[in-house]
Amino acid sequence: MQDDLHMSDTVWSAGISLFYVGYIVTQIPANVIIAKSQPRYWLPGCMLAWSALTICMPAAKTGWAFCVCRFLVGVTEGPFVPAVAMMTSSWYTKQESPVRMGIWHAGNTISQAISGLLAAGILTNMDYVANLRAWQWFLLIEGIASIVVGIAAFWFIPNFPNNTGKYFMTAEEAQMAEYKQIVSTGGLSEDDEGDFKSGIWAMLKDPFSHMFAVIHYGLIIAQSYKDFFPNIVATLGFSDLMTYLIQAPPPIIAFIVMMGVSWNSGRVLEFGYHITTWIVLTLIGCVVMITTLNVGARYFSMILLVTGPFVGLNLQLSWETTVVPRPRTKRAALIAYANCVSTTSHWYSPYFFLRKQEPYYQTGGGAIIAGCAVTVISVLFTKWYAVRKNKALKAAEDSAGEPEGWRFVH
Numbered sequence: 001m002q003d004d005l006h007m008s009d010t011v012w013s014a015g016i017s018l019f020y021v022g023y024i025v026t027q028i029p030a031n032v033i034i035a036k037s038q039p040r041y042w043l044p045g046c047m048l049a050w051s052a053l054t055i056c057m058p059a060a061k062t063g064w065a066f067c068v069c070r071f072l073v074g075v076t077e078g079p080f081v082p083a084v085a086m087m088t089s090s091w092y093t094k095q096e097s098p099v100r101m102g103i104w105h106a107g108n109t110i111s112q113a114i115s116g117l118l119a120a121g122i123l124t125n126m127d128y129v130a131n132l133r134a135w136q137w138f139l140l141i142e143g144i145a146s147i148v149v150g151i152a153a154f155w156f157i158p159n160f161p162n163n164t165g166k167y168f169m170t171a172e173e174a175q176m177a178e179y180k181q182i183v184s185t186g187g188l189s190e191d192d193e194g195d196f197k198s199g200i201w202a203m204l205k206d207p208f209s210h211m212f213a214v215i216h217y218g219l220i221i222a223q224s225y226k227d228f229f230p231n232i233v234a235t236l237g238f239s240d241l242m243t244y245l246i247q248a249p250p251p252i253i254a255f256i257v258m259m260g261v262s263w264n265s266g267r268v269l270e271f272g273y274h275i276t277t278w279i280v281l282t283l284i285g286c287v288v289m290i291t292t293l294n295v296g297a298r299y300f301s302m303i304l305l306v307t308g309p310f311v312g313l314n315l316q317l318s319w320e321t322t323v324v325p326r327p328r329t330k331r332a333a334l335i336a337y338a339n340c341v342s343t344t345s346h347w348y349s350p351y352f353f354l355r356k357q358e359p360y361y362q363t364g365g366g367a368i369i370a371g372c373a374v375t376v377i378s379v380l381f382t383k384w385y386a387v388r389k390n391k392a393l394k395a396a397e398d399s400a401g402e403p404e405g406w407r408f409v410h
Helices: 009-025 027-035 039-059 063-077 080-091 097-125 134-153 171-184 196-205 207-222 226-234 240-245 249-268 272-289 295-323 328-347 362-400
Strands: none
Touching: 009 027, 009 063, 009 328, 027 039, 027 080, 027 196, 027 328, 039 063, 039 080, 039 134, 080 097, 080 171, 080 295, 080 328, 097 134, 097 226, 097 240, 097 249, 097 295, 196 328, 207 272, 207 295, 207 328, 207 362, 226 240, 226 295, 249 272, 249 295, 272 295, 272 362, 295 328, 295 362
16 A cells, blocks of 8 residues: 555555544543533444544545544544443443453554454455455455444444333343442442533543553553564564465454453453563563564564553443443543643654564664553552552541441552
C-alpha cells in the first residue's frame, strides 16, 4: 500500500498518527453523552460509520487521501472503546470486572491474530483479482465483515441495568444486576449520576483520574509496536506467507495469559502487582529484541512484547472503573480522559519505527522500554495512594465507631 500510493515513511507515519488525532476529538464528549443516553444505538452506529470509511479507503490514490480516511476512521471509532468499558463496568461487580473486561478486550488480541491469518490468504492470493491490489481486498473484506457485525449488534447490545428494557432481559434480572452493582460500590446507585458538565468537572478534580491517565499513557507507549508488528515479524527472515502465519500465535498466547491474569486479579482484588509483573517481562523482551538476531530469542521476545501491554491495559480499565465507580458520568469521563491522554503518544510514536533501523528498531525499542518504566512507576504510585486513602477511611470509621465500609481496590 505504501508503495502503490507513493508514500514516504513520513507520510505513512502521518497517516497512522492522524487516526489518533481523530480518535481523541470525540472521546470525552461522546462517552458522557452515551452515559446519559442509549448505547444500544450508539455503539453499532459508530461501528457502521468506521466500517463504511474503511471500505472507502481502497479508493485512495494518494498518500494524503489515505491520511484523510485514517483521520475520519479515528473520529468515528473514538467513542467505542471508552463506551464499552463504561458499559462493562455498569453491569459487573469489581470481582467480575477484570474477566468481563478481558472477554471484550480480547477482541484486540484475537483480531490481531485473525488479521495475520487473513493476510496470509488475501495478500498472497488475491493480488490483481478484479484489477484490485491485495491490500485493497484486505480492507474491503474486513470492512464488510464489520458492517455485518454492526447491523447484528442493534439487537444484541443492552442499555444500562436501570433502563435496558424487557427486550434484553426480564425486570427481575435487571433489578438483580442493579442490586449487585450497588453492593459492589458501597451502596451508591447508578441512578446517582450527574449531568454532562458536573461529570467532567468531578473527574478532573479527582487525583485518581490523572494517575490512571499516566498509567494508560505508559501502557500505550509500551504497545507502540502494534502498528508495526508485521514489519517487526518480517525481520525474522521468513517467507511472506510464513511471516503472515507466525503473526497469529503471539496475540493468541497474549489472550490466554490475559484471561488467566484477569481472573486471578478479580479473585484476589489486586491490580498493581498483576500489571507490573507482566510489564517488566515486556521490558525484558524488548531488550532482547533490540540486542540479538537469534530467531528463537527474538520470536519469544515478540510474544512478551504483545502480552504485557494487553494484560496491563485490560486490568487498568477494570481498576479505574472500580476505584471511581460513581456517578456514571464521572466514570465515563475518566475512561475517555485516560484514553485521550494515552492516545497522544500515537502522534509521535509511529516515527520511531523506521525501515532504516531494521531489524533492531533501536529507537522504537527504546520508546517501548520507556513506556514500560513509566507504567511500573505510575502503577506503584497509584497503588500507594489507594492504600493511603484506605488508611484514612479506616481511621475515620474507627473514630466514629462505624463498621468497615467500602475500600479502594489496589
